[in-house]
């Protein structure tokens with residue numbers, strides 16, 4: 001059987017979900033036998049490939065770069081998993097939403113409380129422009145599977161990936177569905 | 181009191197006349213999800229999670245305030261009810277700001293547990309993300325309006341068990357908010373006896389003990405039912 005082309009993506013999140021992925025420990029060896037890792041912050045790959053079977057997407061959509069990446073990965077992937085609470089609900093990344101739009105959040109941080117030369121971080125092509133509202137992944141692209149948790153613990157991640165490897169629709173138990 | 185016979189989820193059960201469907205279901209180990217119901221205080225029928233279908237009635241009825249009657253045929257988990265409950269939960273999650281990972285009640289919250297048990301694995305509606313205050317003016321407790329679901333359990337516990345009626349609800353619709361005394365900061369509400377019953381009654385992380393951080397606000401809800409039972413039935417041992 002051909003190996004599944006497997007990717008992981010890091011959008012607006014703290015990387016905790018990826019750390020939790022590494023908590024899969026020796027099961028990662030088993031996984032490596034069954035999938036081919038084609039893109040991930042954990043490896044050296046510059047461009048998201050054209051053809052991916054399964055992708056874990058950590059983080060909310062917080063800036064334009066996240067948004068473009070979300071569309072790119074959706075176009076190229078058969079099965080998109082919202083990986084962790086930030087991707088599923090916005091979570092900590094979306095804590096800024098009640099405080100106002102992007103500028104209202106940036107202003108007190110970079111202008112009102114900035115030191116020597118207060119200015120907004122607006123280096124074109126280098127610093128991604130913030131979206132006015134942080135969005136959960138499914139409000140930007142269609143999502144095939146939700147894997148909640150902050151971070152989702154290794155057994156949850158394994159449960160979802162194991163089901164996919166077995167050709168089944170992933171089913172999480174009630175305990176594995178908790179946010180937080 | 182006379183006894184009636186009814187059917188809940190194909191199971192024939194008997195009940196005291198006047199008993200609520202919720203009561204009868206629980207006595208018979210049939211699980212109906214609830215949020216605003218709290219053992220020991222009156223019902224508010226505010227959350228609508230306990231809605232059930234009763235054959236012959238086109239409306240859905242809240243089990244916590246619907247009385248059992250002879251010959252009733254009740255369904256508690258039809259596909260329609262499952263979908264409605266999920267939608268109600270999504271509305272709770274969008275109306276205020278719930279961030280379980282950084283919440284005092286994480287892993288001890290009835291709303292969070294219901295989302296998991298009722299299969300609300302993501303929210304299809306847009307989040308409103310309102311800007312809401314946290315009042316920590318009270319010496320021992322605090323209220324975070326971001327987490328309040330307006331179940332009024334605090335209002336009823338304070339009024340009916342403690343007899344202080346510090347809490348009430350002000351405003352209408354989406355602007356409703358629980359208040360202390362005449363919408364003063366909690367620390368200035370002179371009717372508050374600092375008994376902490378509201379904190380125990382609250383199903384979420386909205387009411388908390390000061391100094392609790394993420395996942396530290398464990399609550400003892402049985403305590404309230406115990407107090408009520410003790411007073412009414414002079415039963416001081418649980």
Ligand code: SF4
Nearest residue numbers: 278279280283289385
């Ligand atoms: S109150 Fe409950 S549902 Fe809301 S954030 Fe806290 S733990 Fe989550």
Ligand code: SF4
Nearest residue numbers: 328329331332334382
């Ligand atoms: S503070 Fe807690 S108990 Fe009171 S209405 Fe809000 S959620 Fe319910």
Ligand code: FES
Nearest residue numbers: 225227228230244
């Ligand atoms: S428990 Fe019946 S409406 Fe809330």
